Amino acid sequence: MGKEKKILDTALKLFVEFGFHGTPTSKIAKEAGVANGTLFHYFATKETLIKELYVSIKNELNQILATQANPNDSIKEAFRKLYFSTINWALVNQDKFYYIQQVHFSPHLAQIPAAVLHEQSKMHIAFIEKAKVSGDVKIMPNELLYTLVNSQIMGIYQYVLTQPIDQQQDNIEQGFEMIWDLIELKK
Amino acid sequence: MGKEKKILDTALKLFVEFGFHGTPTSKIAKEAGVANGTLFHYFATKETLIKELYVSIKNELNQILATQANPNDSIKEAFRKLYFSTINWALVNQDKFYYIQQVHFSPHLAQIPAAVLHEQSKMHIAFIEKAKVSGDVKIMPNELLYTLVNSQIMGIYQYVLTQPIDQQQDNIEQGFEMIWDLIELKK
DNA sequence: TAATAGATTGACTAATCAGTCGATATTTAC
DNA sequence: GTAAATATCGACTGATTAGTCAATCTATTA
Missing domain, CATH: 1.10.357.10 (Tetracycline Repressor, domain 2)
Structure with a gap:
C-alpha cells in the first residue's frame, strides 16, 4: 500500500481511538511504518x-x-x-x-x-x-x-x-x- | 464569582472555541483570572x-x-x-x-x-x-x-x-x- | 548515461504544556 | 486568639511533540 494511504489509514484508527490530542504524529508515523519526516512530506502539518x-x-x-x-x-x-x-x-x-x-x-x-x-x-x-x-x-x-x-x-x-x-x-x-x-x- | 465556577466557565468558552488540544490549562487559568496552581487545586488533571x-x-x-x-x-x-x-x-x-x-x-x-x-x-x-x-x-x-x-x-x-x-x-x-x-x- | 525530481529517512530542536511545590494568605473551628 | 485547614499563588520542571533538515535513496526523463 502507498505510504500516503497508509498514513491516512493509521491516522484514522488512532484519532478515533485516542482523539486528536492523544495521537502524536510520531505515533502515527511509527504505526504506519514510515519515518517521521515522511509524514510531513505528505502532510505539511498535523x-x-x-x-x-x-x-x-x-x-x-x-x-x-x-x-x-x-x-x-x-x-x-x-x-x-x-x-x-x-x-x-x-x-x-x-x-x-x-x-x-x-x-x-x-x-x-x-x-x-x-x-x-x-x-x-x-x-x-x-x-x-x-x-x-x-x-x-x-x-x-x-x-x-x-x-x-x-x-x-x-x-x-x-x-x-x-x-x-x-x-x-x-x-x-x-x-x-x-x-x-x-x-x-x-x- | 467563585474561582471554581470561573474556571469552568472559562474552560467551556475556550474548549468550544479552540478544542481540547488547542486550550492549554495555563490559558484557562490566565483568562479565568486565577493562578496556574489554583486550577489544579480544584481539578486534579485537565x-x-x-x-x-x-x-x-x-x-x-x-x-x-x-x-x-x-x-x-x-x-x-x-x-x-x-x-x-x-x-x-x-x-x-x-x-x-x-x-x-x-x-x-x-x-x-x-x-x-x-x-x-x-x-x-x-x-x-x-x-x-x-x-x-x-x-x-x-x-x-x-x-x-x-x-x-x-x-x-x-x-x-x-x-x-x-x-x-x-x-x-x-x-x-x-x-x-x-x-x-x-x-x-x-x- | 547523466541529470533532475521526488521519496524517504531519523536525528535533532525549539517550543509548549501538564502538573508540582513550597511559600503565603485567608477562612474556619474551637 | 490560636491552630488547623483550606485557598491561592506563580516560578519551575520533566516530558512531550510538531515540525526541520541535511543526507541518502529511487524513479523518471532526455
Whole structure:
C-alpha cells in the first residue's frame, strides 16, 4: 500500500481511538511504518492531515452515493437509496463515520473552506431540489428537509448499531418507512 | 464569582472555541483570572476538568427539565415540555449544548463512568416508560423511541439556529408537530 | 548515461504544556 | 486568639511533540 494511504489509514484508527490530542504524529508515523519526516512530506502539518483525512472520507462516501443515483428513480426510490447506502456504508465503516462527526464537533471543521464543504453536500442538495419540484414531499424549507433527513439517518444508525446483526436490515427498513412517512405529502 | 465556577466557565468558552488540544490549562487559568496552581487545586488533571465540566452542564440541563415535569401531564404534554425546554435551553446556551456533543464525539466520553451517564438520561427514560404504558405512542423498542426523539431534537435545533429569531418559536412548534405525528399511535 | 525530481529517512530542536511545590494568605473551628 | 485547614499563588520542571533538515535513496526523463 502507498505510504500516503497508509498514513491516512493509521491516522484514522488512532484519532478515533485516542482523539486528536492523544495521537502524536510520531505515533502515527511509527504505526504506519514510515519515518517521521515522511509524514510531513505528505502532510505539511498535523492540521492538514486531520483535514485531508476528513475530505477523503467524505469523498469516499459521496462517490458511493453517486454510483447509486439514477435520474429515472422516483423520489421515494432515490431517497431510499440515499438512506440505505449511507446507513449501510456507515455500518461497515464505523470508524470513518465516527470520524466525520468527530471533526464536525471540533474546531477543525472551521478550518475547512466553505467551498469544500458545499461540494460535499451536492448529492443531498440535488436530491432535495428534485424532491421539491416533484410534489411528493411536504412543502418545507430546503434546510429543514436536509436537516431532518440527516438527523434521522444519524438516529437510525445509532439505534441499529445497538441491535443484533440479523435484525439490522429490518430495523433500517422500518426506519425508512418512518422517515418517509414524516416527509411524504399525503394526497 | 467563585474561582471554581470561573474556571469552568472559562474552560467551556475556550474548549468550544479552540478544542481540547488547542486550550492549554495555563490559558484557562490566565483568562479565568486565577493562578496556574489554583486550577489544579480544584481539578486534579485537565482530564478531570473536561469531565466535570461535562457533568455539570448535563446536570444543569437535567435540573431544568426536572422542574418542568408534572406527573399529571398527558404524554403529549410531557413530551412537548421535554422537547421545548431542551431546544430553548440549547438556544440560550449554545456553547454548553455544543460542548455536550464535543465530548460525546471524543475519547473523553469513555472516561465517564456508565453510572454517571445513566443518571443523566433518567429524565428521558422515565418519559419513555410512561409513554409506553399510556398507549398514546406507537409500539417500538425503548431505545428506538429514545434515539428518534433525540435526533429529531438535534435536527430541529440545528435548523432553528439558522433561522431569524422571530421565526424560531414557530419552527420549533412545527418540528414538534412533525415528531409527534411520527410517534403518535393513531386510534 | 547523466541529470533532475521526488521519496524517504531519523536525528535533532525549539517550543509548549501538564502538573508540582513550597511559600503565603485567608477562612474556619474551637 | 490560636491552630488547623483550606485557598491561592506563580516560578519551575520533566516530558512531550510538531515540525526541520541535511543526507541518502529511487524513479523518471532526455
